[in-house]
Amino acid sequence: MEETPARLAGKPSWLLSQLAVHAHRLASEAFGEEGARGYHYRVLAALDEFGAASQADLGRRCNMDRSDVVAAVNELSEQGFVDRAPDPRDRRRNTVTLTELGKTRLCRLDRALDGAQAALLGPLGERDREELTRLLGALLAHHQRG
Amino acid sequence: MEETPARLAGKPSWLLSQLAVHAHRLASEAFGEEGARGYHYRVLAALDEFGAASQADLGRRCNMDRSDVVAAVNELSEQGFVDRAPDPRDRRRNTVTLTELGKTRLCRLDRALDGAQAALLGPLGERDREELTRLLGALLAHHQRG
DNA sequence: GTGCAATGTTGGTGACGCCAACGTTGGCGC
DNA sequence: GCGCCAACGTTGGCGTCACCAACATTGCAC
Numbered sequence: 160m161e162e163t164p165a166r167l168a169g170k171p172s173w174l175l176s177q178l179a180v181h182a183h184r185l186a187s188e189a190f191g192e193e194g195a196r197g198y199h200y201r202v203l204a205a206l207d208e209f210g211a212a213s214q215a216d217l218g219r220r221c222n223m224d225r226s227d228v229v230a231a232v233n234e235l236s237e238q239g240f241v242d243r244a245p246d247p248r249d250r251r252r253n254t255v256t257l258t259e260l261g262k263t264r265l266c267r268l269d270r271a272l273d274g275a276q277a278a279l280l281g282p283l284g285e286r287d288r289e290e291l292t293r294l295l296g297a298l299l300a301h302h303q304r305g
Numbered sequence: 306m307e308e309t310p311a312r313l314a315g316k317p318s319w320l321l322s323q324l325a326v327h328a329h330r331l332a333s334e335a336f337g338e339e340g341a342r343g344y345h346y347r348v349l350a351a352l353d354e355f356g357a358a359s360q361a362d363l364g365r366r367c368n369m370d371r372s373d374v375v376a377a378v379n380e381l382s383e384q385g386f387v388d389r390a391p392d393p394r395d396r397r398r399n400t401v402t403l404t405e406l407g408k409t410r411l412c413r414l415d416r417a418l419d420g421a422q423a424a425l426l427g428p429l430g431e432r433d434r435e436e437l438t439r440l441l442g443a444l445l446a447h448h449q450r451g
Numbered sequence: 452g453t454g455c456a457a458t459g460t461t462g463g464t465g466a467c468g469c470c471a472a473c474g475t476t477g478g479c480g481c
Numbered sequence: 482g483c484g485c486c487a488a489c490g491t492t493g494g495c496g497t498c499a500c501c502a503a504c505a506t507t508g509c510a511c
Contacts, residue, residue, distance in 0.1 A: 161365045161366060162355075162366060163366060163367075163368070164347075164350040164351045164353075164354040164355070164366065164367070165354060166350040166353070166354065166415070167347060167350055167367075168442075169438075170418070170422055171328075171422060171425060171426060171434070171437065171438055171441065172328040172329075172331070172332055172418075172421065172422060172425055174438065174441035174442055174445055175321065175324055175325050175328050175425075175441060176325050176328060176329060176343075176498090177368065177445055178321055178325075178441055178444055178445050178448070179321050179322050179324075179325035180368075180498085180499075181445075181448040182317075182318040182321045182322060183318075183322060183466080183467090183499090184499090185318070186318055187465095187466080196465095196466070196467090197322075197466075197467080198466085198467080201310075201313060204310040204312040204313055205310045207310075207312075208310040208311060208312065209308075209310070213489080213490095214489080214490065215488075215489060215490080219307045220307060220308060220309060220310065221309075221310070221313075222309070222323065222468095223467095223468085224467095224468065224469060224470085225489075225490070225491085226469085226470085226490090226491070226492075226493085227467080227468075227469090228490090229490065229491060229492085249476080249477070249488095249489085250475080250476060250477085250489095251475065251476045251477070251488065251489040251490075252476095252488090252489060252490080253489085253490070269312070272316070272318075275318065276316055276317060276318055279317060279318055279321075279444075280317060280444070281444060281447045281448070282443070282447055283440070283443070283444065287440055287443075288317070290436060290440065291317065291437075291440045291441075291444075292315075292317055292320065294429070294433055294436065294437045294440070295317065295320035295321060295324055295437075296314075296320055297428070297429070298324055298425075298426070298427060298429065298437075299320055299323055299324050299327075301427045301428055302324070302327040302425075302427070322467095326467085326468075329468090329497080329498090330468090333496095333497080342496090342497070342498090343497075343498075344497085344498080359458075359459095360458075360459065361457075361458060361459080368499095369498090369499085370498095370499065370500060370501085371458075371459070371460085372459090372460070372461075372462085372500085372501085373498080373499075373500085374459090375459065375460060375461085395457095395458085395507080395508070396458095396506080396507055396508085397457065397458040397459075397506065397507045397508065398457090398458060398459080398507090399458085399459070
């Protein structure tokens with residue numbers, strides 16, 4: 160009465176999409192307690208790792224459209240987690256900077272996300288986790304080239 | 306200038322989500338040539354494998370909300386791929402049936418999707434593909450229980 | 452027969468990914 | 482210098498997928 164069609168259950172794209180749904184749900188629940196979304200975390204993480212950047216750079220690094228970066232930076236700056244200032248050396252650009260408040264925010268989101276990762280990988284042993292990460296990483300790298 | 310933050314690149318949930326984006330894009334392109342969506346394929350596949358069913362059953366089997374089943378069946382029946390008729394034995398239900406036209410439709414979508422699968426798995430060898438499918442399947446099964 | 456559960460339907464929300472258009476600004480060839 | 486093209490930020494919109502609340506109808510158990 161509730162069995163999934165074999166046409167779907169056997170296809171990697173189905174497994175991938177459905178598992179991504181669970182991953183997204185777990186991450187959303189973790190972020191939701193903080194009132195954040197995935198886009199916010201991406202931007203904060205990129206700023207923390209690479210320092211201040213233009214919105215276009217953020218978009219390229221985080222795999223986000225320029226217009227979505229605008230919205231995310233709007234929300235983050237309203238809450239004081241980032242600063243947005245025109246770049247004096249290139250007046251087309253904005254320089255987005257991570258604030259101290261933003262750093263603590265990122266740490267909180269990191270902890271929340273760690274819990275979600277653990278829940279996602281569930282019963283998998285250490286070797287299986289590494290194997291899965293390796294396979295997914297190889298495939299993703301392939302698709303980001305071509 | 307375009308490197309992904311390590312905070313993201315190392316997390317299975319990131320790999321999973323981003324790869325699911327590629328999978329969805331490949332499948333959408335394949336379906337798009339036929340003017341179909343993922344929801345359509347799911348419904349057709351379930352009908353083909355388990356025979357006529359109520360919309361609620363379709364939703365449970367395909368992991369779809371009841372309201373989304375309504376929309377999908379609307380579109381599929383407008384195109385003549387399924388029939389929707391009230392169930393005489395339970396007047397709350399509709400019986401959704403796959404038509405002959407729907408069967409050929411499903412075959413076409415299947416072929417299109419096969420190409421997408423091949424493109425998705427790209428450079429992976431046979432053993433890696435099996436391993437990936439095994440790991441994803443195990444995780445998905447785990448999350449569908451709890 | 453009354454209360455409860457299931458069903459189909461409508462309408463709406465949100466996250467994510469993506470695209471087109473516009474005005475501003477930089478950089479390059481000429 | 483001038484003209485052209487590329488890049489940038491911004492606005493507004495769209496499509497897919499997932500999900501929720503409400504409602505009326507119907508079946509079933511008590």
